[in-house]
Amino acid sequence: xxxxxxxxxxEARWSPLDSGEWYAAxxxxxxxxxxxxxxxxxxxFPYLRADLNAFGQGLIELGRIxxxxxxxxxxxxxxxxxxxxxxxxxxxxxxx
Numbered sequence: 350x351x352x353x354x355x356x357x358x359x360e361a362r363w364s365p366l367d368s369g370e371w372y373a374a375x376x377x378x379x380x381x382x383x384x385x386x387x388x389x390x391x392x393x394f395p396y397l398r399a400d401l402n403a404f405g406q407g408l409i410e411l412g413r414i415x416x417x418x419x420x421x422x423x424x425x426x427x428x429x430x431x432x433x434x435x436x437x438x439x440x441x442x443x444x445x
Contacts, residue, residue, distance in 0.1 A: 374399035374407030
């Protein structure tokens, strides 16, 4: 990567704000946060955050959760999958 003036970035100058991966991770956390709030689970994921690994790949940290929270999350995912299977697959309306 090149910084300003064509000088290569090194670990001392690199910023996560310069990467699209950081913004993708941050946006994914915001979307997940909104769903968790809607499900009343905002206090169950105290470690939820966006991060980047040493290679600049965006990651989402869910953190440790209680067994009850894991069961509730599994239940919500199962409900979502069931609703997806039951939804009509033809989303395109014919114009006529």
